[in-house]
Amino acid sequence: MRNSRWLAVLSPVGFLLIWELASRSGVLDPRFFPPPSVILQTLAAMTRSGELPYHVVVSGRRIVLGFLLGAVPAVAVGLAMGLSRPVRSLLMPLVSAIYPIPKIAIYPLIIFYLGLGEASKVSIVALSIFFLVLLNTMAGVIGLERAYFNIARAYGARPLGIFTTIAFPGALPAIFTGLKLGMGFALIVIVGAELLGSDAGIGFLIWRSYQIFAVDAMFAGLLVTAVLGWLATAGLDWLEHRALPWRP
Amino acid sequence: MTLSPTLPQVQTRITVTGLTKVYPQPRAPLTALRDVTFAVREGEFCALIGPSGCGKTTLLHILAGLTTSTSGTVTLPERRPGQLPTAVVFQGISTLPWFTVQQNVEYGLRLMSVPRRARRERALQHIRQVGLLPFADAYPHQLSEGMRQRVSIARALATDPDILLMDEPFANLDEQNRLLLQDELLRIWQEHRKTVLFVTHSLDEAIRLADRVLVMSASPGHIKTEVVVPFDRPRDYRAIRQDPRYGTMSAYLWDVLREEVLRGRQV
Incomplete structure (x- = not known):
């Protein structure tokens, strides 16, 4: 157990060490592959200057707002589709048709409607997680034991009561699965959208660094994206743990 | 001169008359219950036994308002504020x-x-x-x-x-825990004396707990016979098991039930 934990540290540290040595000795061209120590220095400098925090906050805000805008209606519609066969029959063809479209392909259209401002960025994040959360929520409700609904109805639950005391808490584990999958997609989509048309955010930072040939800053942007993704996943895990104390 | 000669001594809590339940099926409609008629008095502990698949649970679900009947009537007490007319204890997943x-x-x-x-x-x-x-x-x-x-x-x-409906609540328990929970149920019931309809497939459980045992036929289910349990309360399980009437009752109920179980298996 202890040994395998050390092994887990060994591979990234070893990888960085080999990179550093290869870059410094000239095996790798340091103009294209700056050594990790230089990337870290750039990262520190960009943090001190306030440039990096600014772009992180911009991207982070877009993700959080997009998440709320996408997840809340997705849960509501997903619960309704899971509970009611007619609603499911009505909406499922539409969902199945739109779900597989890569959301970034819709981005030009969104810019066309909403302009280059924040609204288009938040919307693309919301859109990219909406269907994932919806489908997971619906599957979560459909998978619930009939016995739970019988208990609710035997004690006189009305539709709203079944919604709030059975369908929502019962589907919550599946909702979190949808949110976690959605987080990955949200990062892909927001960075992609910022690369395409934006004047702020991590994607913009990477794109501008490319244009001025600042390879170390490009790597810094990638590193920040990775850390942001890891933090978001850890945050959702924590929230899931808090929201689902009843799970064995 | 008589004063209200029709007034019953004890109130009836559950009255089921000519209850029939037919499930529409693509090929032939499935009759789960046929002309079920019985009554349970206030404060009575009534057990309902029958072969598996005879419609015991369907009957209980109709009383609980989870399913509608095809024909026949069910009369339950009026709903009063702060109280439910029926409360159900389910089998298996019940929390x-x-x-x-x-x-x-x-x-x-x-x-x-x-x-x-x-x-x-x-x-x-x-x-x-x-x-x-x-x-x-x-x-x-x-x-x-x-x-x-x-x-x-x-x-x-x-x-x-007003009425406690129990659908094989102890069916998933091991023998020893079942005996303990039966004891506990009887102890609690002594305090409230709620009207109970207790569905079970266990003869022993029915005799041990109930004042009266209703026996259902194989599908389509109807009430085939009923037996009054003569033991006093509070009951001592060991004393009951040693009472010769226990053996007689158990044998009689099994005779009736065995016929239905065999008939049910031929379907």
Whole structure:
């Protein structure tokens, strides 16, 4: 157990060490592959200057707002589709048709409607997680034991009561699965959208660094994206743990 | 001169008359219940036994309002504020896993819109009664199957129902725990004397718990016969088992039931 934990540290540290040595000795061209120590220095400098925090906050805000805008209606519609066969029959063809479209392909259209401002960025994040959360929520409700609904109805639950005391808490584990999958997609989509048309955010930072040939800053942007993704996943895990104390 | 000669000595709580349930099926409609007629008096503990698949659970679900009947009538007490006409203890999954013991017991009261403080008090009282006070904040997965059924019983009693409907509540328990829970149910029932309809497939359980045993036929189910259990209360299980009447009753019920079980298997 202890040994395998050390092994887990060994591979990234070893990888960085080999990179550093290869870059410094000239095996790798340091103009294209700056050594990790230089990337870290750039990262520190960009943090001190306030440039990096600014772009992180911009991207982070877009993700959080997009998440709320996408997840809340997705849960509501997903619960309704899971509970009611007619609603499911009505909406499922539409969902199945739109779900597989890569959301970034819709981005030009969104810019066309909403302009280059924040609204288009938040919307693309919301859109990219909406269907994932919806489908997971619906599957979560459909998978619930009939016995739970019988208990609710035997004690006189009305539709709203079944919604709030059975369908929502019962589907919550599946909702979190949808949110976690959605987080990955949200990062892909927001960075992609910022690369395409934006004047702020991590994607913009990477794109501008490319244009001025600042390879170390490009790597810094990638590193920040990775850390942001890891933090978001850890945050959702924590929230899931808090929201689902009843799970064995 | 007579004063109201038709007034019954004891009130009837459940009256079922000519109840029939037909499930529409693509090929041929399936008759689950055919012309079921019986009554349960106030404060009576009534057991319902029958071969598996005879429609016992369907009958209980109709009484609980979970299913509608095709024809026939069911008469239950009027709904009064702060009380449910019927409360159900289910077989198998009978607790909601996302609620604590306390929240599970409060569940019926919450749906009845009992104010928070009042439902908390009522729930705690019934949690104490089933001996689960130290587990009030535990979740169902942390409890044994027997404890979960006690939670379910507490939830039913907390709603102060006129009628307690129990659908094979101890079927998933091992023999020893079943005996303990039967004892506990009888002890609690002695205090409330609720009207109980207890569905079971166990002859022993029916004789041990009930005042009267209704026997259902194989599908389509109807009431084939009924037997009054002669033992006094509170009952001592060991004394009952040694009583010669226990053997006679058990043998008689098995004779009736065996015929139906065999008939049910031929279908």
